[in-house]
Each structure stands twice: as C-alpha cells, then as structure tokens.
Amino acid sequence: MLGVFLIGVPVASMSGGDHEAEIALLKGAAVRRKLRNPWKTNAEGREQEMRLEKFRVHEFRSVWDSGDIEVGDVTCLVGKNEAGKTALLKALYRVAPIVNEDAAFDATDDYPRKEYGDYLHEVESGKREPAEVIAAEYRLELDDIAAVEQVFGSRALKSQTICLTKGYANERTYNISFDEGAARAHVIAAAELTDATRATLEMAASWGDLKTKLEGVEATVEVTRLLAFVNVIFPDDGSHYTFNKILSSRIPALLYFDEYYQMLGHENVQTLIQRKAAGTLKPSDHPLLGLINLARLNLEDLLGAQRTTELVNKLEGAGNHLTRQILRYWSQNKHLQMRFDIREARSEDPEHMRSGQNIWGRVYDQVHWATTELGSRSKGFVWFFSFLAWYEDVKRSNKKLILLLDEPGLSLHGRAQADLLRYIEQELKPNHQVIYTTHSPFMVDPANFNRVRIVQDRGIDADDPLPKEEDGTKVLTDLFDASDDSLFPLQGALGYDIHQTLFVGPNCLVVEGPADMLYLQAMSSVLERDGRTGLDPRWTITPVGGSGKVSTFVSLLGNQKGMKLAVLVDVAVSDSEAVEALYKKRLLQRKNVHTYSDFVGSKEADIEDMFDRGFYVDLVNAEYAKQLNGNIGHSNLNAKLPRTVKAIEKYLERYPLNYGEFGHFRPARYFTEHLETLTTSVSDNTKTRFETAFKKINSLL
Secondary structure (H helix, E strand, C coil): CCCCEEECCECCCCCCCCHHHHHHHHCCCCCCCCCCCCCCCCCCCCCCCCEEEEEEEEEECCEEECCCEECCCEEEEECCCCCCHHHHHHHHHCCCECCHHHCCCCHHHHCCHHHHHHHHHHHHCCCCCCCEEEEEEEECCHHHHHHHHHHHCCCCEEEEEEEEEEECCCCCEEEEEECHHHHHHHHHHCCCCCHHHHHHHCCCCCHHHHHHHHHHCCCCHHHHHHHHHHHHHCCCCHHHHHHHHHHHHHCCEEEEECHHHCCCCEEEHHHHHHHHHHCCCCCCHHHHHHHHHHCCCCHHHHHHCCCHHHHHHHHHHHHHHHHHHHHHCCCCCCCEEEEEEEEECCCCCCHHHCCCEEEEEEEEECCCCEEEEHHHCCHHHHHHHHHHHHHHHHHHCCCCEEEEECCCCCCCCHHHHHHHHHHHHHHHCCCCEEEEEECCHHHCCHHHHHHEEEEEEHHHHCCCCCCCCCCCEEEECCHHHCCHHHHHHHHHHHHHHHHHHHHHCCEEEEECCHHHHHHHHHHHHHHHHCCCCCCCCCCEEEECCCHHHHHHHHHHHCCCCCCEEEEEECECHHHHHHHHHHHHCCCCCHHHEEECHHHHCCCCECHHHHCCHHHHHHHHHHHCCCCCCCCCCHHHCCCCCCCHHHHHHHHHHHCCCCCCCCCCHHHHHHHHHCHHHHHHHCCHHHHHHHHHHHHHHHCCC
16 A cells, blocks of 8 residues: 655755766666656746745744735735734744744744743743744745655646744654655656566665665666665755755755835945854845845955955945936935945044944935935835845845845835835745735725735733733734734724725715615616616715715715715704705805615605615525514504614614624625525515616716
8 A cells, every 4th residue: 555654754965966977876777667747736827936835833933823825926914913923924934934043943942931930941941842933834836845755756746835844852753645655656667677677666665675685686777876866865855955955955945025125325345354254144134135145246255355346336226226226116215326425434423433444335415415324314215225135136046035124114104115015026926925004004905905804912902811822923814803902903004995995086976874885886786787777887985984974985085086976874853954055155066966765755864764664674584584582563663663673673772692792884795795595585675776777877977
C-alpha cells in the first residue's frame, strides 16, 4: 500500500545551491517521460505563484490563539489601538524575514507576560514543549510543482500546499503531504536499468532499502548514478530533499515595514559600515542602504572615492528616480525634489557624525525655493519616501516578497492615504501579496470590504478576566461579533464612500435609512421581472441616516451644479412641516419631494406601509422567530394605528421580545435575502404602489 506521510521535521541549514548538480545525477536516464501537471491555473488562466493562503498565531504577546487568518492579494487587518494588529504581523514576519537578524523569537520578550512564569516553569520542568507561535500555509506555484516532478514524478506531491511552523525553539519546520513510495517508483522507472535490476529495486520499501539493493546489484554506469543520487537523499527521505533543496529557496521572503524604518535623513558612513558588518543595523538603516544600492554604490565607495562629483551625481540619479516614483502617488505637493550630498564631518554636526564622512538627504521645494532636511519633512512624506527607497532596491533583486505594512501612512492626510491605497493597488498588488494593518477609515477600500479582517481583543474592554480561550487578540470572520470600536474604520470608510458618491452621482434619490434602500432595490427587481416599471438605474439611492438629516443633506447638495435630487421619505403628522420646508424654503421643487403617504393614500406612512400589513407582519415573524413569544397575529395589531411599524412597536410593549430590540433593518434584510421565495407572496396592490412611486420619480429625469 502506498503511504502518504505528513512530514514535520526541522529545516536543516541546507541551501538549494547544489540542486542542479544533483539533478545532473539523473541525466542520461533512458526514460525521460513528459511530466503531466494535475494542478490547475487560476480563473484568469495565469500560473499561480507560491502565495500565502492563511496563517495562525499562538501564545505571542497579546495573542493566545488568533484563529485562522485567510490572506488574499491584499489583506487589511482593521482594529483599534492595542488590539494586537502589530503582534500578528511580527509573528508572521519571523517565519521568513528578509532581514535574517529579525528571525528569532524570544519568550522573555514575546510570550504573553501574565502567563510567562508558568510557561517557563512548564518548559524547564519538561511538562511541555516550547510553544509553536506561527503556522503559515502556502500554495505552491506551477513552477515549484514542476521542479519537484522533475525529480520525483507527478504522483509524489499529494497536495499543492505546504505549511511552515516556528516557535520559541526557533526551529522552522515544514509539513508537506508527500508519497515516498511514488517518489521512489519514479526514480527507478526513470533510470535505464535491466528488467532484473528494475524488478529488484522496485521491491525496496524505503530509501535505505533502495540504497542497500543498489549496492547489491551490478554496478553499471546507470546504477552508479542512481546510487549517488539516493546517497544524497538518505538517511532522510524524499520529502526532506524536496523541501530543503527545491522548495525552501522558493518561499517568498517577508518584508516588514513600520514607522521605525523611516530614514533620519542623515548618517555617518563609517558608523553605518560598522553596524552592517556587525549585523546590528537599525531599522532606519535599511531604506538608506536601499538608496545607496539604487545609486549603484557600496559603502566603501563613499569612503574611497576620488571624485565627489561622481558620487553626488549617482546619488542624485537615485533621488530623481525616487522623486518620479513618489510624485506619481503623492498628491499633497507636486513641487518636491530629492537631493543627496556627501560631506566631510564638521564639529557641530550631530554627535555621532563628527568624524569621517556623512551622507545627507534633503528635499528641495521648487515653490518656496527652500531645501530642508529629509527628516524634518512631514512624517507622512518621510514614511512614504523611506518605504519607496527600500522597496525599490529590493524589487531590483527580483526576490519573491510578501509585504507586511504596519499602520502604513498613519501620519498622512486622508487624501494622501487614498494615494497610498492607489499605490498598493497599482504598484504593489500586481507583484506581491500585501498585508497591512490600520485603524484609519481612509485606509479601508470601500470597494473591497472582502479584504478586511477585524482584529479585536475583548480582554481590553472586559470588566472581569476572560477565560483564556476567549481572551487576547482574535481575528473575526463574522462582522456581527465585532465591537463598535473595531467596526468604526469600516463605518467611516463606507460613510466617506457614500459622501463621495453623493457629490459624483448626477441623480440622487435621498431616503432615510438602509432599510428603505433595500426595499426599493428589491421591489424594483420584482417589478422588472414582471415586465413592469422599476426604478430607473440612473438613480443613486442614498440613505442619510434618519429623517432629521434629510434637510441637512438637501441643503448641502441641492445647489450642486448638474445634480438631480429627489426625496422619498416616511411621514407622520409631526414630520409634515419639516417635509414641506424642503420646497417652501426652495431647497427643492415641490415635484421632487415625495412621501410614502402619497402612494398609500393616508396622512401617515412608512415604506413598510407600501406592503400589505399581513405580508410585513409575516416578515417580522420570520426574522424575529427566536425572540418572539409566539407569532404576532395579524388581528393582534391595533387597526386604528395607520402605520404598521408603530402598531408592531405598540404590540411589543405588551409582549416584549425575549432579548434585543425591534428595528426596521432586519425585516428588510430578510426580505432581500429570501426574495426568490417571497416574490410570489407580494400582492398586486403592493406592486402597483411601488410602480406608481417609481414612475413618479423616474419622470423627474
């Protein structure tokens, strides 16, 4: 029987550099069959690159167990301050950091502090192993799979995924589904052997057994070649070889960047050389070294050059390149130019720069004719420029990268943060996966809420200690479990997007809330399916958050040039003056202001009254089934109350819900979610009321 093994062993300090030489051991075999590839391309037909699909963090700083965090092309971790967003990125970073000195976990610094004493005692006494902190699952690209198949055939890999784990023991391990029997069978089948020798070798039950059998048969050239290859694999196995010699070097490096990596704008060259040699570079050194590399210099060039002009010209070339890059995505000031200089140290220079040679970064403002030190510019500009300097240098090396950006653009203006989002979308996403953290609404793309993962630490807000399984940083998959603080950036992003839509959309239909929008969209769809008139798609339905805000929105937008504005709102007797004020104060023409009472035939009406009362009560019964003490009967409602919602609220005062409160939105959501099955229950009278309203509003266009 073929065995499929999940191998989990420490990754040895082996490079893949000898892999090509070892592949040569297999060359010349008589059987070189064309390898099939069972793995499919993505929906666009492009070959998939090795990519991170999900990761999980345990027992690290504020995190006990984050839960699985799914990752896409761009992933946005949203949460309030101290929620643990940075901890998630830093734990992930250490599984494959681009800066090797950052790779180690340290339990003293990183283990959750309040449990550190107990953890240390258990590890030292042998009661437990050092904690595993990070598990990261990757999907292999087609080239990776083909490289494995070149050695072990198309049936050795049983899965397209590989999982890397690492913890406080600081030994990175891998987990891969690999069929050792199929791998051995391919190696034997691909060799030019006699039938008798092949039959003998096919009986091998392990790589060690295959080695023994090879040593026992006639030592032909092919047998000698095959034995040399098996000796490379043994005493480990094919899975170990596959990871260490083929896949390990293909895993994307992780580049972590936060505000501590920002350039200072000046540095002493000799001191920088010493830190680089000692492996003690500061975070701010990496962007500066990136800039020097862009200029095609090395640090020794800065010390030993005979012509300062040549050095300055090269540094200016690097600065010009970065200036062009940053101005493509920097809308705040288009009149900036980067300039770099190298000078002998002076006695009044910064304390660590008073001997040797110094490099200075400056920004020239073409409007004010002024040159200022890079570090004195706005924090947002320095962050953006520093990241570009490092990234542009790393990009030139053609390394496979996953970018981890911690609170990118934190100091940027809202519009500059939009520039940064555009930079991520247009420059970074086509080449790399990007994972970034934020608590800013302007760094959440409202067109891509699917990228958002909510990060929350319930322990911060809890009055009493929580059980360990509930405490600490969690990454939520269900927005309904998120706190108000956690959701705030999403709400802000959505609100800003709606605001922008209002100013851009030429035809705005203002309604009170999201329930109105759902009902109108759903009923328009129902009518159009019946061949009747729905709401003209040129209308943008805009919920403003309540009747009290309608007049404010109309005041702001009513005079916008080229904009058509109409209002369709609930009305009660107490609201009539506010509704009439919309046209009496000439904010809108009378024909542009409508209430649901216009189509229901009563003095008071909500959008819910556009439906038959019995139908709407059925929606409420279905949506609130678990909270009601039995269904609300149609006859139980006060028939003298003209508004259905008010009649239901009056009923619930006598027979309250078991928990929670009644609201307008949930029945509307239930209606839209079950529209296919509910359509047949919508009466002709209801359809006629909505159609009349749509025709009236459409006539304004």
